[in-house]
Amino acid sequence: MSQNPAFDSSIPVLTEVVLDPLVLEPVPGSGPAESAAPAAEPAPVQEAAPDWDELERRIAERVVQQLQSQIDAVVRGALAATNEQIRQGVRQAVEQVVAQQVAAVQFGQK
Template sequence: MSHDPAFDASIPVLTEVFAEPTAPGTPLAQPAPVVEAEALPPPAPVVAALEDAPEALERRAVDHWSGEQWSVMERRVTERILQQLQGRIDFVLEQRLRDGIADAVDKAMTSFSADIRNSLGDTLSDVVTRAVSQEIAHIRMLEK
């Protein structure tokens, strides 16, 4: 006789259904016959809840929730949305900062380059004018 050490006959298995005793000391009723789950139709409220779940939940909440429950729900939804959006907000903010800084640097470099070009052109013109004047003055001195 083989005996499974994990099986204890005194513990009912999941497929056994017992009726509640009517009085203390009354023995348990005999197990009900096992019926396959597929043979039983789902209870009507379950079917309605599955078909109409969002609307049913909303109606139940509107009819039965207190102001405190609504506040808790609002806080939870707000926190969840903020958490979901935080990564996107960070990305968009970083991108806008990069674009803004890039535009500002481009404008500053364009302005700075134009200022340097004008300043360098003026300086170069002054240097060439002085060099030509000095050379002409040197040639005149040699002629005399």
């Protein structure tokens, strides 16, 4: 069996990014041992609401860290290609100017 060609094993899947030890910590009062034991006095269980902004920030940081080397390589490649295009453009422009000046000097002397 062949792997999907669009699949890149160096890119993390969502579960690798989201599974964070801080996110997976059990909320007090929600574990199976605690819920099976009868409560001595009725205390309201307050579960902490997830901080979605913090979770999003951590996921974004983790994705950027894991992909940074690939991002750097793409940027370096794009800069190298752009640099080569600029170098060729400047070289052609200089050659044209020199050729025009040489032609002007040659025709001016005759």
